[in-house]
Amino acid sequence: MKKEKIYLSPPDLTGKEQLFIEEVLDSNWVAPLGSHLDLFEEKIAEHTGFKYSLAVNSGTSAIHLALLCHGVKKKDVVISSSLTFCGAVNPILYIGARPVFVDSSFDDWNIDVLLLEKSIKSSLKKPKAIVVTSLFGMPAKFDVIKSIGIKHGIPVIHDLAEAFGCQVNGQKPGEILDSAIVSFNGNKIITTSAGGALLTNNHEHYQRGLFLSTQAKEPGTGYIHKELGYNYRMSNVLAGLGLGQFTAINDKIEKKRKVFKYYKQQLENIKGIEFQEEKTGCFSDRWLTALFFNPKHFTTSPVSKIIENLAGENIESRYIWKPMHLQPLYKEYDCYSGEVSESLFENGLCLPSGTSLKPVDQNRIIEIVINTLKVFQ
Numbered sequence: 001m002k003k004e005k006i007y008l009s010p011p012d013l014t015g016k017e018q019l020f021i022e023e024v025l026d027s028n029w030v031a032p033l034g035s036h037l038d039l040f041e042e043k044i045a046e047h048t049g050f051k052y053s054l055a056v057n058s059g060t061s062a063i064h065l066a067l068l069c070h071g072v073k074k075k076d077v078v079i080s081s082s083l084t085f086c087g088a089v090n091p092i093l094y095i096g097a098r099p100v101f102v103d104s105s106f107d108d109w110n111i112d113v114l115l116l117e118k119s120i121k122s123s124l125k126k127p128k129a130i131v132v133t134s135l136f137g138m139p140a141k142f143d144v145i146k147s148i149g150i151k152h153g154i155p156v157i158h159d160l161a162e163a164f165g166c167q168v169n170g171q172k173p174g175e176i177l178d179s180a181i182v183s184f185n186g187n188k189i190i191t192t193s194a195g196g197a198l199l200t201n202n203h204e205h206y207q208r209g210l211f212l213s214t215q216a217k218e219p220g221t222g223y224i225h226k227e228l229g230y231n232y233r234m235s236n237v238l239a240g241l242g243l244g245q246f247t248a249i250n251d252k253i254e255k256k257r258k259v260f261k262y263y264k265q266q267l268e269n270i271k272g273i274e275f276q277e278e279k280t281g282c283f284s285d286r287w288l289t290a291l292f293f294n295p296k297h298f299t300t301s302p303v304s305k306i307i308e309n310l311a312g313e314n315i316e317s318r319y320i321w322k323p324m325h326l327q328p329l330y331k332e333y334d335c336y337s338g339e340v341s342e343s344l345f346e347n348g349l350c351l352p353s354g355t356s357l358k359p360v361d362q363n364r365i366i367e368i369v370i371n372t373l374k375v376f377q
């Protein structure tokens with residue numbers, strides 16, 4: 001009999017979601033905005049430390065709005081991490097701006113700050129914004145990146161889609177950063193099925209995001225539109241789902257970290273396996289546990305064979321994101337270096353990291369990894 005499927009990072013309901021959704025239904029106020037959405041936004045702002053939060057229908061639309069709030073226009077240059085998901089980058093093309101990619105560094109797998117500065121200095125046109133992903137929950141070098149942004153007068157948008165629970169030196173992201181987004185997609189730490197939020201400490205940006213995400217309707221009762229707007233807001237019903245998820249936020253982060261800790265304990269003694277380490281002061285929410293198989297210690301990359309063997313046992317695992325500069329869609333755009341993200345892609349593996357992952361299943365996964373590796377050492 002086929003074993004029950006183990007997913008990479010499936011949704012994990014707390015049991016409280018239904019209560020909040022019922023409240024919304026009982027109130028008869030399902031029409032898009034409402035008090036549950038207001039409350040959900042308050043919770044997001046409180047949890048992340050930002051003054052304002054605007055809940056929208058995806059992390060991708062939140063990035064789109066963030067770029068627009070920072071005034072990015074057609075033909076502008078926007079610098080972005082290459083090692084990320086396409087949702088972080090596609091909105092640059094929605095606007096008709098030009099992405100320039102920057103490689104990761106091996107110490108945290110996030111954007112390489114020396115290359116970031118080089119990309120700014122080498123750009124013929126002053127970049128209009130920088131989009132930095134905090135990969136798999138690991139905060140990027142917030143302070144250094146902030147200084148670079150200030151020094152060159154370029155706003156930084158932090159993509160915290162995977163890092164809703166990250167902190168740096170005990171501070172919440174909004175206590176350090178100016179502008180960010182999160183995602184509440186089904187695979188994220190908390191989910192509204194699909195959803196996201198724009199986060200900012202700037203009231204004007206919040207107002208602008210609100211305006212653009214509600215069809216850019218001019219104030220007043222007449223339907224006057226002077227600008228192109230979008231229908232991006234989250235609904236009151238889905239906010240109910242988010243409120244239910246929020247009741248277990250700390251528990252979920254703790255569980256993600258526990259999953260990582262156990263993988264590390266069981267696998268760190270195998271020569272050549274490396275983990276995305278927390279540098280001093282960094283707190284990762286460990287959205288996904290990823291392994292890096294240092295090519296110096298393996299005959300060839302074991303990643304595809306491990307994925308195949310896990311799949312044979314009905315277990316989902318994945319490569320690390322394919323860097324944007326390697327994507328057919330983005331091949332014509334510049335990238336500053338690329339070797340690190342390419343190596344992380346070729347030799348990296350994301351393991352099931354759900355908050356509902358059972359210890360017995362995690363042991364099975366670990367056993368398959370260990371057994372597969374024997375042929376590659």
Ligand SMILES: Cc1ncc(COP(=O)(O)O)c(C=O)c1O
Nearest residue numbers: 058059060085087088161183185
């Ligand atoms: C780093 C990153 N950025 C952006 C997104 C896009 O978020 P969404 O799927 O909610 O549009 C995701 C994932 O889904 C992501 O992992």
